[in-house]
Amino acid sequence: MEQDIQCSRSSEGKAVLLERCEEQFELLQKLQNEIILADTEAYDDQSNEAVNRLIAITSELERWHEMEPKLLTNSPEVLLAVGKEEVSCHCNNTQEVVIVSKYKCSYRFSHNFSSQLQRLNSQLKMVLSCSQAKLDAQKKILKREQTWQAEKKEALNAVCEKITRLQRENQKSEHSILQDMKRKINNLKDYHGSLMEMLSDMLAEHFPLPDPQGNSTKKKRAAAYDAEIDLISLSEIIERLTNKTLETPHDPYVTTDDTFWPPYTEMLLRNGIATRCPEDCNKIRLEMFF
Amino acid sequence: MALLTPYSKVPELNTATVLLVENEEELQSKLANALVQYEKDFNVNVRLARKLPLPVENKETRPRIDLIVFLVNLLSERSLQSVESSLAHLHSDCFLGKVCFLVTDARCGSHTQERLVSVRKLAAAHQCPVLCAEHRTVDGVNAAAVRLLNILKVSAGMSPIATTALYLSSLTRCSVTSDLEED
Numbered sequence: 180m181e182q183d184i185q186c187s188r189s190s191e192g193k194a195v196l197l198e199r200c201e202e203q204f205e206l207l208q209k210l211q212n213e214i215i216l217a218d219t220e221a222y223d224d225q226s227n228e229a230v231n232r233l234i235a236i237t238s239e240l241e242r243w244h245e246m247e248p249k250l251l252t253n254s255p256e257v258l259l260a261v262g263k264e265e266v267s268c269h270c271n272n273t274q275e276v277v278i279v280s281k282y283k284c285s286y287r288f289s290h291n292f293s294s295q296l297q298r299l300n301s302q303l304k305m306v307l308s309c310s311q312a313k314l315d316a317q318k319k320i321l322k323r324e325q326t327w328q329a330e331k332k333e334a335l336n337a338v339c340e341k342i343t344r345l346q347r348e349n350q351k352s353e354h355s356i357l358q359d360m361k362r363k364i365n366n367l368k369d370y371h372g373s374l375m376e377m378l379s380d381m382l383a384e385h386f387p388l389p390d391p392q393g394n395s396t397k398k399k400r401a402a403a404y405d406a407e408i409d410l411i412s413l414s415e416i417i418e419r420l421t422n423k424t425l426e427t428p429h430d431p432y433v434t435t436d437d438t439f440w441p442p443y444t445e446m447l448l449r450n451g452i453a454t455r456c457p458e459d460c461n462k463i464r465l466e467m468f469f
Numbered sequence: 470m471a472l473l474t475p476y477s478k479v480p481e482l483n484t485a486t487v488l489l490v491e492n493e494e495e496l497q498s499k500l501a502n503a504l505v506q507y508e509k510d511f512n513v514n515v516r517l518a519r520k521l522p523l524p525v526e527n528k529e530t531r532p533r534i535d536l537i538v539f540l541v542n543l544l545s546e547r548s549l550q551s552v553e554s555s556l557a558h559l560h561s562d563c564f565l566g567k568v569c570f571l572v573t574d575a576r577c578g579s580h581t582q583e584r585l586v587s588v589r590k591l592a593a594a595h596q597c598p599v600l601c602a603e604h605r606t607v608d609g610v611n612a613a614a615v616r617l618l619n620i621l622k623v624s625a626g627m628s629p630i631a632t633t634a635l636y637l638s639s640l641t642r643c644s645v646t647s648d649l650e651e652d
């Protein structure tokens with residue numbers, strides 16, 4: 180119930196402390212005798228443990244209420260030594276030592292003692308601020324990492340979407356390429372047909388076959404001579420030329436005979452649509468023209 | 470029946486006595502050595518027993534016991550049973566802060582979990598603290614010794630004025646939560 184105080188500055192202080200110790204010990208003996216007497220009288224009833232506990236706690240509480248803090252001794256040196264030891268070696272946690280000071284020398288002691296506590300207080304405050312700063316820095320780092328992660332996630336999502344889209348396209352192209360091709364071919368055929376139609380219309384309108392009924396008798400003989408032979412139209416000539424070129428590219432020459440009206444062949448030759456064969460002057464072929 | 474009573478003797482100067490009760494007697498000696506080694510400020514008197522009641526012939530020479538520690542090895546069923554039977558030999562005043570339970574091997578399997586639950590229920594019924602210790606390494610034994618010394622200091626009255634054994638046991642007593650009770 181009492182602490183043994185190990186260091187003291189003067190022998191007087193020691194003597195005072197020893198006296199206090201003796202007093203306490205006598206008190207202890209007295210109480211112990213009372214307890215022993217009470218124990219031998221009472222019978223232990225183990226079923227009421229909780230009640231026992233309750234009684235003990237309430238009585239302890241009453242004692243604490245009644246108790247007043249008082250100085251251990253009146254000598255300031257002794258108190259100083261006790262306080263120092265209390266703060267430095269015996270207690271690891273901060274504890275309250277309640278000292279009621281009535282004298283100004285006691286004030287000096289408590290001031291010295293309280294300065295130590297204040298130093299402890301300031302150190303703890305520094306530790307607190309340091310750890311707060313660390314915590315803030317960590318929070319900032321956390322936020323930055325989170326935004327980075329969000330960005331990367333977005334990028335990942337976008338790339339995944341693109342991958343699925345491309346996969347879908349690859350899958351459907353096998354089926355639809357054929358359809359695309361068919362469509363294109365049909366379009367081209369239609370275009371080709373329309374072009375041919377326009378060409379034949381134009382040729383029929385602007386390049387008709389010469390009129391076998393001549394205007395004057397002077398050319399009657401030539402016209403009659405011509406009418407005997409069956410002339411072919413310009414479109415026929417062009418058709419023959421293109422077919423020969425496309426079907427037999429190694430031999431694109433068409434022989435001009437009397438069915439070809441000479442002014443038309445001359446026109447084709449002069450405009451560069453057809454050229455004469457270098458070996459045979461009666462053969463012409465289609466030329467690439469622009 | 471001779472009950473072990475807490476306050477029937479005068480305490481000795483600058484000494485604290487702890488009684489380690491263990492059925493298997495394997496951790497007792499190691500813990501005793503560690504306890505004596507660690508405490509420099511006051512004398513630590515360690516007494517070992519297998520179970521209560523303590524033999525009658527030593528009753529006069531035995532000092533006042535400040536703390537009774539029940540060491541329970543969760544791997545054996547008999548350990549827990551012997552502790553339960555020993556508890557009957559304690560005066561009920563002992564439970565006001567002078568009894569502590571120390572369990573070992575709490576992580577080693579499913580049976581240990583059940584026994585741990587029953588130890589905790591027992592401790593909660595008597596409102597005593599439960600410590601878990603690891604007894605196979607030196608560090609574990611030392612750590613357990615330090616913790617026991619803290620409790621011993623309080624129950625022997627070596628700590629400053631404001632802390633009493635009853636108060637400490639109210640703070641550190643084992644509590645059984647409702648989900649444990651439902652098991």
